[in-house]
Amino acid sequence: MAVVVKECGSHGSSSPRLLNFLRRNIICLVIFIIVTIIGIVLAWVILHSPKPHFILQDATVFSFNVSGDPPNVLSSSIQTTLISRNLNGKTGINYDRLDVYASYQSQQITLPTSIPAAYQGYEEVNC
DSSP: OOOOOOOOSSSSTTOHHHHHHHHHHHHHHHHHHHHHHHHHHHHHHHHOOOOOEEEEEEEEEEEEEEESSSTTEEEEEEEEEEEEEOOOSSOOEEESOEEEOOEETTEEOSOOEEEOOEEEOTTOEEO
16 A cells, blocks of 8 residues: 655745745834834933023021020021023923922021922023
């Protein structure tokens, strides 16, 4: 009894259909990764902004008292002029909440004071 084996040639390990499928998927994956990296770099370049600068222009101390009853109580009255400078030429800054206080040798000497909410446009200076 003779066994006859027929081969169609498409079931081998190097099937052209399978290789084309793998090549297309690898090419699509590489293109997707490249586009994603370009998008991330582009978003970083566009949105990367320098931090705003704050400058204390003037500080006037009206009163600065230490009382002995109760011991070590400090009272002060200070007026300051604070300048904020937005160095970014692309985006503005919205200050929802900003609190300031004075400190001396790492000791807070005034209570935190709220500065009103404000919007600072790009490349703008506010006093």
